[in-house]
Amino acid sequence: MPSTLPDGDPVPADGTLPCGALAGLGERPFAFYVHVPFCVTRCGYCDFNTYTATELGPGASRDSYAETAVAEVRMARRVLGDADLPVETVFVGGGTPTLLSPDDLGRVLEAIDKEFGLAPGAEVTTEANPESVDEAYLARLREVGFTRVSYGMQSAREHVLKVLDRTHTPGRVPQVVGWTRAAGFEHVNLDLIYGTPGESDDDWRASLEAALACEPDHVSAYALIVEDGTRLAAQVRRGELAAPDDDAMADRYLMADEMLSGNGLNWYEISNWARDAGAECRHNVLYWTGADWWGVGPGAHSHVGGTRWWNVKHPAAYASRLAEGVTPAHAREILTDDDRRIERIMLELRLADGCPVDLLDERTVRTLVADGLLEPVRDGRAVLTLRGRLLADAVVRDLT
Structure with a gap:
């Protein structure tokens, strides 16, 4: 947090x-x-x-x-x-x-x-x-x-x-x-x-x-x-x-x-x-994997259906707002479809199950496979190799 x-x-x-x-x-x-x-x-x-x-x-x-x-x-x-x-x-x-x-x-x-x-x-x-x-x-x-x-x-x-x-x-x-x-x-x-x-x-x-x-x-x-x-x-x-x-x-x-x-x-x-x-x-x-969650507590972040918000930071401000019956949320953002697509790639690519390849640029995927950063595509999923895990941030930048 x-x-x-x-x-x-x-x-x-x-x-x-x-x-x-x-x-x-x-x-x-x-x-x-x-x-x-x-x-x-x-x-x-x-x-x-x-x-x-x-x-x-x-x-x-x-x-x-x-x-x-x-x-x-x-x-x-x-x-x-x-x-x-x-x-x-x-x-x-x-x-x-x-x-x-x-x-x-x-x-x-x-x-x-x-x-x-x-x-x-x-x-x-x-x-x-x-x-x-x-x-x-x-x-x-x-x-x-x-x-x-x-x-x-x-x-x-x-x-x-x-x-x-x-x-x-x-x-x-x-x-x-x-x-x-x-x-x-x-x-x-x-x-x-x-x-x-x-x-x-x-x-x-x-x-x-x-x-x-x-x-x-x-x-x-x-x-x-x-x-x-x-x-x-x-x-x-x-x-x-x-x-x-x-x-x-x-x-x-x-x-x-x-x-x-x-x-x-x-x-x-x-x-x-x-x-x-x-x-x-x-x-x-x-x-x-893009679920909904509610974050309780000062500074906690929440996400429901593409809307993300975050609470006030200090415990005193947090307690005061709730005592007054007012939301402790400090601010929020509504994610666009492209925001959500990029986040999905960033997060799911970190998993051993990988990311659906249909979210990705086919030519870039082929290049990353040839470079040994992605496994050969199976079952429609792009999965990082061990070397790809070491360079995951760079791989995500290429794919987004």
């Missing part, structure tokens, strides 16, 4: 959506994202819309946040009307969602279920920092309806974690994964970051080995991005830390793909590997 908000068109005070957005509502999958913007400390690389206790200021409270989020869920029901919208996935991100109690997270989930209904077998995920949960917390989290936990492991090397300003110790991750399994969670994801200044190939290999030793059914591996305005960016600019090296990043990605696939985790999206289709993050798949 990036900390900056784009410009856009005004949103009516009651949040009413254009008629075109509501057309076909219920025919597409529907999901909720819930943003919890609180952190104990701010990681130096993080550009997300998060706040420590000293940054919150008056008008916002961690203790009252669940009820504020519930108010937006109720507003979502009013805005979307009476359409039958069983919620297929709920994803609670942050920040550190597990700074809220399991009962608070459960209250938000209960409101979603009451207002919309959770679909049978709904996937319900929360992100968590390894140091923010214990056995009792995880047991209660499972009781209130969560089915999946995604841990920010990032690295197994202490000196790498220190550069990233992560506060957990490497040994904490296996412990919390064990607690999570014991609590009855079938699905556990570990997030890793590669390319941190000072990280060696051996450090990255050790992180992959440590993650695999925990036997997660899903691993996400992301290249470090030095975001403007972060403490890490300032350190790189001053020459205190080296900027990530593109060639090293490519080597780390190849190492990740080799080790993860060699241990039964197969790529289904450029940065994500899963044990099988049942272990894939269904929530993110909905994002990548």
Whole structure:
């Protein structure tokens, strides 16, 4: 959830959506994202819309946040009307969602279920920092309806974690994964970051080995991005830390793909590997395939039927608007047919299933196949090769 908000068109005070957005509502999958913007400390690389206790200021409270989020869920029901919208996935991100109690997270989930209904077998995920949960917390989290936990492991090397300003110790991750399994969670994801200044190939290999030793059914591996305005960016600019090296990043990605696939985790999206289709993050798949979702929380983005909007950034402004019965939306945009086509190409091409070739220029596809960036077309789908995954941004530029 990036900390900056784009410009856009005004949103009516009651949040009413254009008629075109509501057309076909219920025919597409529907999901909720819930943003919890609180952190104990701010990681130096993080550009997300998060706040420590000293940054919150008056008008916002961690203790009252669940009820504020519930108010937006109720507003979502009013805005979307009476359409039958069983919620297929709920994803609670942050920040550190597990700074809220399991009962608070459960209250938000209960409101979603009451207002919309959770679909049978709904996937319900929360992100968590390894140091923010214990056995009792995880047991209660499972009781209130969560089915999946995604841990920010990032690295197994202490000196790498220190550069990233992560506060957990490497040994904490296996412990919390064990607690999570014991609590009855079938699905556990570990997030890793590669390319941190000072990280060696051996450090990255050790992180992959440590993650695999925990036997997660899903691993996400992301290249470090030095975001403007972060403490890490300032350190790189001053020459205190080296900027990530593109060639090293490519080597780390190849190492990740080799080790993860060699241990039964197969790529289904450029940065994500899963044990099988049942272990894939269904929530993110909905994002990548053009579903509808409502984003709850400050700075959260939503999308319904080609209309996208985003909430005000600060938790105090967010709470104030909902207390007044006014939409927390800051602005919105209505996507054109061409916008939606381009976004579909950008997102679906990241998937192992690929993108329908009839969305693409045939001559460009042939060139990219000849260059080894796309697999030979089968079943009407364009799919990236391993080399194509390394150069995915360039491939998308060529195709759009």
